[in-house]
Amino acid sequence: MKLQIDDDLGGFLRSLHKLVIRRLIRQYEPYHPISIDGKLVSSGERGCSDRWAVISDVVSKTPGTVLDLGCAEGYYVQRVAREFGCFVLGVDADVRRMTVAQNVNLLNRNEPAGFMYAHITPEFLGKLPTFDTVIFLSVLHHVMYEHGVDYARDFLRRIRERTAKSLIFDMGQSNEVAMEWAPLLPDMGANPHDWIAEFIRSCGFSEVIKAGETDSYKSSVRRAVFVAHP
Numbered sequence: 273m274k275l276q277i278d279d280d281l282g283g284f285l286r287s288l289h290k291l292v293i294r295r296l297i298r299q300y301e302p303y304h305p306i307s308i309d310g311k312l313v314s315s316g317e318r319g320c321s322d323r324w325a326v327i328s329d330v331v332s333k334t335p336g337t338v339l340d341l342g343c344a345e346g347y348y349v350q351r352v353a354r355e356f357g358c359f360v361l362g363v364d365a366d367v368r369r370m371t372v373a374q375n376v377n378l379l380n381r382n383e384p385a386g387f388m389y390a391h392i393t394p395e396f397l398g399k400l401p402t403f404d405t406v407i408f409l410s411v412l413h414h415v416m417y418e419h420g421v422d423y424a425r426d427f428l429r430r431i432r433e434r435t436a437k438s439l440i441f442d443m444g445q446s447n448e449v450a451m452e453w454a455p456l457l458p459d460m461g462a463n464p465h466d467w468i469a470e471f472i473r474s475c476g477f478s479e480v481i482k483a484g485e486t487d488s489y490k491s492s493v494r495r496a497v498f499v500a501h502p
């Protein structure tokens with residue numbers, strides 16, 4: 273007997289599905305660009321192209337499993353799956369962003385990308401399997417100003433334990449003075465990129481390479497994008 277897989281909702285329900293998701297996307301400011309059926313629905317509030325250049329370079333050289341921690345609407349998760357066919361998982365605790373990510377990925381019939389709703393904590397990281405490439409972008413400064421530098425170091429050490437080949441990393445910097453969180457970070461001195469590279473090394477990564485620079489969130493300060501090896 274042939275297994276029946278229901279691979280389409282049917283015309284009317286599919287249109288309704290798209291309508292509901294587009295309505296949700298209009299109700300907040302998505303972080304990432306979002307496309308459905310090849311059409312741009314939202315351009316997103318953060319540029320993704322600089323960081324995509326680093327991600328695609330790493331994944332093309334070492335294809336394998338990919339994990340994106342704090343994946344927002346899943347721009348990188350979906351693109352890694354589409355362009356490289358990697359098994360890729362995105363994790364985020366924002367219900368709106370996860371609803372958009374899951375549904376847009378489904379509407380675009382994009383295999384093999386998946387999303388998990390979860391709060392990333394040291395305990396959660398301890399339960400994860402190992403991934404070849406871990407993407408951890410623009411999240412750690414929030415952890416650092418909320419819980420302190422030692423907690424953030426423990427966090428990144430646990431991520432290293434789950435990274436088989438490469439970590440792709442950036443974070444907010446103390447010189448992003450327009451941001452209300454900047455004074456809550458440790459003073460990274462005159463060269464925050466060096467401070468962050470040293471911080472990554474202190475989490476046990478043996479090789480830390482500044483692979484590029486990227487825009488920061490709503491400011492002209494440049495963030496460094498690092499590729500680190502465990």
Ligand SMILES: C[S@@+](CC[C@H](N)C(=O)[O-])C[C@H]1O[C@@H](n2cnc3c(N)ncnc32)[C@H](O)[C@@H]1O
Nearest residue numbers: 342343344364365366369390391392409410411
């Ligand atoms: C500033 S956005 C960065 C999004 C994406 N990584 C990027 O750089 O394009 C931070 C994202 O991480 C998520 N996030 C922050 N802390 C988290 C945590 N502890 N657990 C799960 N998600 C978290 C937020 O919901 C948000 O979607």
